Amino acid sequence: MSSGKGQPTKKPKASPKAVSDFAILPLSLPTQSGLPADCANAKHYLYVKLHEPSHPDPNAERSLFLSNVPIDANETSIRALFTEQLGGSRVEQVDFDTAVPAIPNTKRYKADVVKGSNAQAGRKRKRDEEIVAEGVVEDEDSALPLIWPGELRTSGGCAVVVFVDRASCKGAWKEVRTAVKEGRDVKWEGGGVALGLQRYKQHHALTYPSKALLQSSINAYLSQFNRAETARNRLRLKQRSVPDEDGFVMVTRGGRSGPARLEEAEKKKVELEERRKKNGVKDDFYRFQTREKRKEAEMALKRNFEADRKKIEEMRARRGKVRVME
Amino acid sequence: MAAPATKRRKLRHESEDGSALESEDTSMSRANPQEEQHAMSKAAPHKPHRTRPELPLQDGVYTAEVYKSNMFKLQVDELLEQVKFKYGKKVVPLENAMRTLKTLIEQFPNREPLPISEAEKLLRSQGVTVPFPSPRPPKDAKYRLEYAKPASINVTGSYALKVATRTEDVCSVDMVVVMPKSIFQEKDYLNYRYLYKRAYYLACVAAGLKNSSGSKFKLSFDCLNGSSLQPILIVDPSGDGGADDFSGSKCQVRILLAIPEGTFAEAKVRPTSNCIRPQDQSEGNATKALPPTPFYNATLQSDATMMPYLKLLHSASSKCDAFKDACVLGRIWLKQRGFGTRVRKGGFGNFEWAALMAILLHSKTGVGASPLSPGYSSYQLFKATLQFLAQHNLTKTPYVFQAGDVTIPKSTFAPILYDGPRNINLLYKMTQWSYTQLQAEAKASISTLGDSLADHFESTFIVKTNLLTYHYDAILRIPMASLELETESDSYEEAVLEKCRLLHSTIARALTDRITSLALLTPEEEPWKVGSAKPREDQRKSLFITIGTDPAFATRNIDLGPAAEDKQEAASFRKFWGEKAELRRFKDGSILESVVWTQKDASTSVLEQILRFVLSRHIGAGVAEMADFAYDTCSSLVHHGRIQGQSGVFPFTSRMNAFSSLEKDIRDFEGLPLQIRHIRAADPQLRYSSVDPESMKEPAALILQFEGSARWPDDLCAIQRTKVAFLLKITDLLAEEKPNYVARVGLENQSYPSQNQAYLDIILPTGFSFRLRIHHDREATLLERQLKDKSLDSQSREAAASGLAIYKRDFIQVPAHTQALQVLCTRFPALSPSIRLTKKWFATHLLLPHFSHELVELFVVNTFLQPHPWAIPSTATSGFTKTLLWLSRWDWRHTPLIVDFSTSVKQVAAEAEGPSSGTLSTEDIKTIQTRFEAWRRIDPGMNRVVLFAATNLDSDGTTWSDKGKPEKVMASRMTALARVATNALRRHEDKLLESLKGKELDEADTFRPGKLFSANVQDYDIVIRLSSKHTRSSKKKAEPKFKNLEMQQGPLAMEEKQNVGYNPAALLADDLRQIYGDAVIWFWNPDSVDVIAGLWNPVVTARRSWKVKPGWNSVPVSSQKKKEDEESGIDIELNKQAICNEIRRLGGDLILDIN
Incomplete structure (x- = not known):
């Protein structure tokens, strides 16, 4: 550990400028009190490259991909970084891959997965008509009030920065590379998200929203929910009647006798089994049965003994010979 | 499970396996239901049938009756193998030495009878002081002392019987020199005369050995069994490397003296007779009035019975195969409980154990069968002997064996076990307290061994029981001076x-x-040395009570x-x-x-x-x-750590009262749309196990369940919103009916929409606060359905699985656990303080965030429900230290923790829901064991489940420890810390025991319990100190000033009410945990977060080649050796400086500094 501490202080000058397609942009961090001495000139390393998603994305060509985003980054601070220190390209939006607290993950049906992975990044998009497995896709009215004043990023997270157009993206990319080449001092200002005591104070206050706010959100939710439920029922109805590619019709709930069927079926099964037991041939009717049973019991005892013996051997192997505690 | 009536044929055992099939018909004729029972005894244990106990089968199955269980038998075998004294090459010099001694002693010439003073002088000139017992012989004694060739010399004791063990520090080999009858007179039994002659005889042997050219042994005197009446000669190896130098065998030879049987008239030395006459009285008229001298008589008799007992033990061991093994088991049992033959060690040792067993084997008196039968296995002999000790109160009703017409009166002090043929009270050396102790230990062991669920091998034989720290609650040390x-x-x-x-x-x-x-x-x-008189007792020694x-x-x-x-x-x-x-x-x-x-x-x-x-x-x-x-x-x-009055839950009374009044308030509401089924407590504060019972900072969790209704929506997310609506309704009702309550709805779990979303905080005017959540049982069904729904994507199903686990934990297990603990805490007064002390220990070592409260509680509960070999703890300290000891010995990699609340709590089990709520049966334990093994097979690296703790309420075993809570590192650290603490306690105890022997206790040796509770932050990579303004601990310190006022006036300040449940430092710690994930492991004390310490996870954050998402903040470094297939050649390391910086930014004014 001590060697790790010593190295980076000397390193910055010699530190590499690029890795694979990424440019390595060092950001100098604000100086703060109460830190060990070697943290004074600490730098944060941001890896930047042109966005090349594996799934085609219409926004890809006007986007940059960032890796190792600072934990206190958010849309405002990234936007400020590009507009104020990296050539002034205008950012349309920033999508982060992680958030603390995590972004709720709505449960979906399999068919939606592809659609979902695209849409996942931005939570603002409206997907009112999309059918999810439970609840509704919430909008501003129906969502419960947020309880955190802002999101944080997990350490070493990524982000996609979408610029207003392709040109500004190119410009920003060029600017980043020049900054790296020249060793220009780019500062990480942060901002835009409440930190420290304020963050927690606000959180505590937000945790208890006003009654009116809650009530209206619930009302909105429940009316949307009724709509969504109807849609889901429609879907189930459709699934019941449409055969899939193999020609099978999927069995889904909401059939003739409603959702209680599963439990009833199980109850019936138990009942039937009991009846079978009562009326069936008794296990000890024939002599061979008792004989076999005995044989089996004996074998079981033997097996147990072997297992126990093995266990003891394992124990011995683990902790050596048995020793009386002194 | 009784064996069906039809099964009337003998079961074949493995040993007969080969011929079994053919002998089917022959075995029918030998039909014997009892034997059948033996083979089936797993199913039907504890059927008393002692008439035909079967011998253990070779490599076969051991039954519960003969050997408790397979595991027990196998472990006993291994133990016997380990502890038995090895009669191998090492004992050759010892045997040589004994031969030398024997020949030497046989060659000593007779000495003429001499008056006492002359005899003493003569021996002193030969460098030996005669070890006369006190009182010293009178100067004017008329009798003379003499030495004549011994009648015989024999080896006796455990060595000769081949039951010696290696557990003793020094193995003593007893050599008995039988003095010739000729040197004694008929009346020598009176007034120590025999003892003076005996002492002289011993001194002669010592002098002979000392001055003979053939021996270089080191000689010293000791007292047989610590009774100064019977000095003996100790022969230690010479250390010269000769043929008879037995230094290598850790042995010493004890030369004992004996007299032939019948030297003194039997009737004269019975426990009832008097043998010490006052000197100034004429003999004739005073005899009747004189009190008996049982100890003196027994001392005489013990010399006379040495050979008879040797014979008795030999015959017992030849009559009963398992006798020797049972002796060894008894030795270990006694040793672990600190009993010994010496008077000051209790007067019940190996010899007494063996003799008792032998007597019980021969005993045919009384009604029914004899207590022991020669057909018993070693375990049965052992257990039956314990049973004998436990059942008979020998102080009240003496046990008399073949005594004929002798009547033994009750003694006021000591127990009596009169062995008629040998005319001696076998237990003559025991004191009242040592006997009660022995009985208590025997009872404890018997009840332990009676438990059919676990084998308790460890607690019976392995664990050292007589440790002061664990065995006693209080110790009074009195200096002898x-x-x-x-x-x-x-x-x-x-x-x-x-x-x-x-x-x-x-x-x-x-x-x-x-x-x-x-x-x-x-x-x-x-x-002491043979050349000097017996030293006076060192008055620096002390006495323990x-x-x-x-x-x-x-x-x-x-x-x-x-x-x-x-x-x-x-x-x-x-x-x-x-x-x-x-x-x-x-x-x-x-x-x-x-x-x-x-x-x-x-x-x-x-x-x-x-x-x-x-x-x-x-x-x-x-x-x-x-x-x-x-x-x-x-x-x-801890606050209120000492039990007050009759219950350990006293400091929680006001909170519990507040809870029941709140419950009543809510139940009395009339405007609720649904009936309330129940409101259950689900919080450490409501099960008497929060560290600080008076803290008002955190609301105590409650679970409210309504009666079932079809009007709930059939959708998880919608259910959560409906709950919010209910909570809002309750808030309104509260505002109407109880305007002085503060009620507010809070939100939680926003990242997981189908988990519980909201709770209601209610702050009572008294300052107690509660957090109410609503339980709706439909959630479980819905989650289960999602789990099985194949049309959902895998992510959603995983979310459903974890949601289900959380649901079960929060709404089912926590309330059930709370209820069980409430009952246990009122039942065991020391449980609540012990739990709080243990939690405090976990907290001060910054471990508590990684262990769920319930898990820690289970650790302590286990100590109370399975206290063996000790009694149920009765103080906080004893509960805590025993838990530490258990933690330090718990091999969690290979053993699950299984707690059965119902061993003491029947009614909880009956009330609780679910099928798995009853008492644990052998099958249940097997199931749990299987489940545990399955987890270990699935997850051998223990990334998900490390500790496994199941109860009768929850056979899953992972409810409190799933998802790496604690992680392996934490569990190892817990074990390591517990070991350190246990060792510290042990060192302290050793010091104490030294003070018993007269060593002064230094100031540095005094034990400060606070030491166990001081955490060392030096071990951590990063230490964040928080500004005391915002941490809980500082507030706590300011509080006591107003506590009285507060309790009387009731209301907390409005600001304080606002801040109930607000703990910014804990929130910061939680943020850190989420941000750094696996990369850094964070430690803090949730009760008062003033330090957050972190360790870089070396596995995750090691230097590696560059990667887009390593999951931690990295710094690029040119790699030293360029690999050809990697174009970049760039490595990354953890950017520790930037991390410190960003934590500083995150914490802001909360943080004082980071190191």
């Missing part, structure tokens, strides 16, 4: 014994039912005596208590003598007050002053 005994006096030994008896009876009378056990621990004597307390009464502050009318009793009471005794009138009108103690002074417990008082009143002021009393030393570390 303070007793002011005359060491020079002839009757010193007597005086010590007398003092001990006085101490015992006084303390027993003073403490009445406050204590469950009371014993004296006296220092042992050491051997060990006390086991009854938690319900130990701290009672009033002792009631007899009624005032009962003049005699009252007088005696007043005499005992002196000025402390008061006459009081009580509520019921009775007027009783009583003694009142104060509880105000927290530093001295009631016990200590009583002890110091009675010591100074009845023993001596010096004793009371110099005595050292240690009782429940750790309890001061």
Whole structure:
């Protein structure tokens, strides 16, 4: 550990400028009190490259991909970084891959997965008509009030920065590379998200929203929910009647006798089994049965003994010979 | 599961396997239901049938009756194998030495009879002081001392019987020299005459050995069994490397003296006769009035019975195959409990054990079968002997074996087991307290072994039981010097014994039912050189009085005596208590003598007050002053750690009352749309197990369940919103009916929409706060359905699985656990303080965030429900230290923790829901074991489940420890810390025991329990100190000033109400945990977060080649050696500086500094 501490202080000058397609942009961090001495000139390393998603994305060509985003980054601070220190390209939006607290993950049906992975990044998009497995896709009215004043990023997270157009993206990319080449001092200002005591104070206050706010959100939710439920029922109805590619019709709930069927079926099964037991041939009717049973019991005892013996051997192997505690 | 009636044929056993099929018909004729039972005994254990016990099968199955269980038998085998003395090459020199000794002694010439003083002078000139017992022989004695060739020389004792063990520090080999009858006279049994002659004889042997050219052994005198009447000669190896130098075998030879049988008339030395006549009386007329001298007589008899006992034991071991093994088991059992043959070790040792078994084997008196049968297995012999010890109260009803017409009167002090043929009370060396102790231990072991669910091998044989720390609740150390005994006096030994008896009876009378056990621990004597007289006892030694307390009464502050009318009793009471005794009138009108103690002074417990008082009143002021009393030393570390009154839950009373009044308030609401089924507590604060019972910072969780209704939506997310609507409704009702309550709805779990989303915080005017969540049982069904729904994507199904686990934990297991603990805490007064102390320990070592509260509680509960081999803890300290000991020994990699609440709590089990709520059966335990093994197979790296703890309420075993809570590192750290603590306790105990032997206790040696609770932050990579302004601990310190006011006036300040449940430091810690994930492991103390410490996870954050998402903040470094297939050649390392910087940014004004 001590060697790790010593190295980076000397390193910055010699530190590499690029890795694979990424440019390595060092950001100098604000100086703060109460830190060990070697943290004074600490730098944060941001890896930047042109966005090349594996799934085609219409926004890809006007986007940059960032890796190792600072934990206190958010849309405002990234936007400020590009507009104020990296050539002034205008950012349309920033999508982060992680958030603390995590972004709720709505449960979906399999068919939606592809659609979902695209849409996942931005939570603002409206997907009112999309059918999810439970609840509704919430909008501003129906969502419960947020309880955190802002999101944080997990350490070493990524982000996609979408610029207003392709040109500004190119410009920003060029600017980043020049900054790296020249060793220009780019500062990480942060901002835009409440930190420290304020963050927690606000959180505590937000945790208890006003009654009116809650009530209206619930009302909105429940009316949307009724709509969504109807849609889901429609879907189930459709699934019941449409055969899939193999020609099978999927069995889904909401059939003739409603959702209680599963439990009833199980109850019936138990009942039937009991009846079978009562009326069936008794296990000890024939002599061979008792004989076999005995044989089996004996074998079981033997097996147990072997297992126990093995266990003891394992124990011995683990902790050596048995020793009386002194 | 009784064997079906049809199965009337003998079961074949493995040993007969080969011929089994053919012999089917023959075996039919030998039909024997009992044998069948044996083979089936797993199913039907404890069927008493002792008539035809089957011998253990070779490599076969061991039955519950013969050997408890397979595991037990196998472990016993292994143990016997390990501890048995090896009669191999090493004993050759020992055998040589014994041969040398024998020939030497046989060659000594006879010595002429000499008057005492001359004899003594002669021997002194040969460098040996005659070890006369005290009182010394009178100067004017008319008899003469002489030496004649021994009648025979034999090896006896455990070595000869081949039952010696290697567990003893020194293995002593007994050589018996039988003195010839010719040197004694008929009346020598009187007035120590025999003993003087014996001492002279021994001195002659010593002188002979010392001055013979053929021996270079080191010689010293000791007392046989610590009784100064019987000196013996100890022969230690010479160390010269000769053929008879047995240094290598850790042995010593003890030369004992014996007399041939019938040297003295049997009737004269019975326990009932007197053999010490007062010197100034003429013999004839005083005989009848003289009190019997049982100890003296038995001492004489013990010399006479040495050979007969050797014969008895030999015949027993040849008659009963398992006799020797049972002897070894008994030896281990006794050793682990600190019993020994020596008077000061209790007077019940290996010899007594073996002799007792032999007697019981031969015994045919009384009704029914003899207690032991030669067909028993070693385990059965062992257990039956324990049973004998446990069942018979030999003090009250002496056990008489083949005594013919001899009647043995009851003794006031000691137990009696009279062995008629050998005319001796086998237990003559035992004291009242050592016997009660032995009996208690036997009872404990018997009840332990009676448990059919676990084998308890460890607690019976492996665990050392007589450790002061664990065995006793309180220890009183009295320096010998303070007793002011005359060491020079002839009757010193007597005086010590007398003092001990006085101490015992006084303390027993003073403490009445406050204590469950009371014993004296006296220092042992050491051997002395043959050339010098027996040294006086070192007065720097001390005496321990060990006390086991009854938690319900130990701290009672009033002792009631007899009624005032009962003049005699009252007088005696007043005499005992002196000025402390008061006459009081009580509520019921009775007027009783009583003694009142104060509880105000927290530093001295009631016990200590009583002890110091009675010591100074009845023993001596010096004793009371110099005595050292240690009782429940750790309890001061938590608030209300010491049990007050009869219950350990006293400090929680007001909170519990607040809870029930709130429950009543809510139940009384009329405007609720649904009926309330129940409101259950689900919080450590409501199960008496939160560290600080008076803290008002955190609301206590409650679970409310409504009666079922079809109007709930059938959708998880919608259910959550409906819950919010209900909570809002309750808020409205509260505002109407109880305007002085503060109620507000809070939100949670926003990242997981189908988990519980909201709760209602209610703050009572008294300051107690509660957090109410609504439980709706449809959630489980919906989650299960999602789990099985194949049309959902895998992510959603995983979310459903974890949601289900959380649902089960929060809404089912936590309330059930809470209820079980409530019952247990009221049942065991020491449980609540022990749990709180243990939690405090976890917290101060910054481990608590990684262990769920329930898990820690289970650790402690386990100590109470499975206290073997000790009693159920009765103080916080004892519960805590035993839990630590258990933690330090728990092999969690290979053993699950299984707790069965129902062993003491039947009604909880009956009320709780679910099928798995009853008492655990063998099958249940097997299932749990299988589940545990399955987890270990699925997850051998223990990334998800590390600790496995199942209960009868929850057979899953992972409810409290799933998802790496704690992680492996944490669990290892817990074990390591527990070991350190246990070792510290052990060191302290060793120091104490040294002080028993006379070593001074230094200031540095004094044990400060606080030491166990001091965490060392140096081990961590990063330490974040928080500004004290915003941490809980600082607020706590400011509080006590107002506590009284607060309790009287009720309302908390408005600001404080706002801040209930607000803990920014904990929120920061939680943020850190989420941000850094696996990369950094964070430690903090949730009760008062003033430091957050972190360790870089070396596995995750090691230097590696560059990667887009390593999951941690990285710094690029040119890689030293460029690999060809990697174009970049760039490595990354953890950017520790940037991390410190960003944590500083995140924490802002919360953080004081980071190191």
